[in-house]
Every structure is written in C-alpha cells, then in structure tokens.
Amino acid sequence: MDKFIFKRKLPVWKLILGCTALAIGIISLLSSFKGFILMGMGVFFLLVEGSEFDFKNNRYREIKSILGISFGKWKPIPNIEYVSVFRTNETTTLRQLSAEANVTNQIIKLNLFYNTNQKIEAYNTYDVDDAFRKAKEIASILNIDILDATERESKWL
Structure with missing residues (x-):
C-alpha cells in the first residue's frame, strides 16, 4: 500500500x-x-x-x-511515534424552523501521533474491526506500535 x-x-x-x-x-x-x-x-x-x-x-x-x-x-x-485507535462520540445537530435536535453516534477514530502530543487525524469509521485493519496497515508501513484506546484501559498491541 x-x-x-x-x-x-x-x-x-x-x-x-x-x-x-x-x-x-x-x-x-x-x-x-x-x-x-x-x-x-x-x-x-x-x-x-x-x-x-x-x-x-x-x-x-x-x-x-x-x-x-x-x-x-x-x-x-513527521516522525510518527504510534497509531491510536479510540472511541468517541460524534454529535450532529438537526435544525428545523421550530425545533432542534442533537443526534449522537459512537465513532472510532484513528490518529497518528508525533512530537509526544500532536496528531494527524487519519481515519473515522463506525466499525472497530475496520479501524484496526487500517491501523495495522499503517503501523506495518511506518514500523510503529498501535495503542488500543477503545476500552477504559488502554493497551499497546
């Protein structure tokens, strides 16, 4: 790739x-x-x-x-240190003339971190398996680790 x-x-x-x-x-x-x-x-x-x-x-x-x-x-x-896969919420505001509603969906994000805390947002999906497939592809190309932050306790893969 x-x-x-x-x-x-x-x-x-x-x-x-x-x-x-x-x-x-x-x-x-x-x-x-x-x-x-x-x-x-x-x-x-x-x-x-x-x-x-x-x-x-x-x-x-x-x-x-x-x-x-x-x-x-x-x-x-930049010199990418690791790939992070994590869950977050994405909120969409729907507006009508007399009403407004917020719709929240859980989304999986894949970020590439460099310089300790700077990031490049690389990928968004609703499927955890898809996010980890993409993370593994990128990690193998760049020869870096993957941080699984989809659960309460983060772990290195």
Whole structure:
C-alpha cells in the first residue's frame, strides 16, 4: 500500500441535492446572476473532507473533495511515534424552523501521533474491526506500535 485515502461518505440526499443545485445554478447563469448562489449551495452540499497519505513519497495532506476531485496542500509526514485507535462520540445537530435536535453516534477514530502530543487525524469509521485493519496497515508501513484506546484501559498491541 503506497497510498491511503480517507474521505467521509457523502449521504445520498446530499449528493442528489448538491448535484441538482449545481446543475440548476449552471443553467441559471445564462439568465441571471442568481445562478452563482445555487452553484455555491451545490458545492457546499457536495464538499467532502478527508486525508490522503502518500507513503512512497513520505507526504500527506488534508483534503477537500468535490465530485472526486481532491484539493489540499502536501506536507511531509513527521516522525510518527504510534497509531491510536479510540472511541468517541460524534454529535450532529438537526435544525428545523421550530425545533432542534442533537443526534449522537459512537465513532472510532484513528490518529497518528508525533512530537509526544500532536496528531494527524487519519481515519473515522463506525466499525472497530475496520479501524484496526487500517491501523495495522499503517503501523506495518511506518514500523510503529498501535495503542488500543477503545476500552477504559488502554493497551499497546
């Protein structure tokens, strides 16, 4: 594995809404300036964040992706000390005109630590086994240890 790419999954409703707004915005540009607003909304809905690691060239970047086209500035990979896999909660706020609700989901994160306490967020998932598979791949490439912090007592693997 020379490259490792993680992008958050785009929900289907955002994909449909974003493509529709983008298409209508492009068509509207022919008749009015309001097409820019719709195009902006489309881009906002289609924007996906993530990270990309190029282990062959020893570099990484935090990416923003729109319809498969990724943008981000490459940085050299620092001297990674270990990979940490841990559980945390991800809260999403849903708003309506008269109400607001917070939805909390448990998520597994994979971070690469360097300089004792600095981190690079490498991967997010809802599946523990998937997180450990990715951690093992990265740990074997970088020849580093894995810290399992998914339970109350952390342990080195």
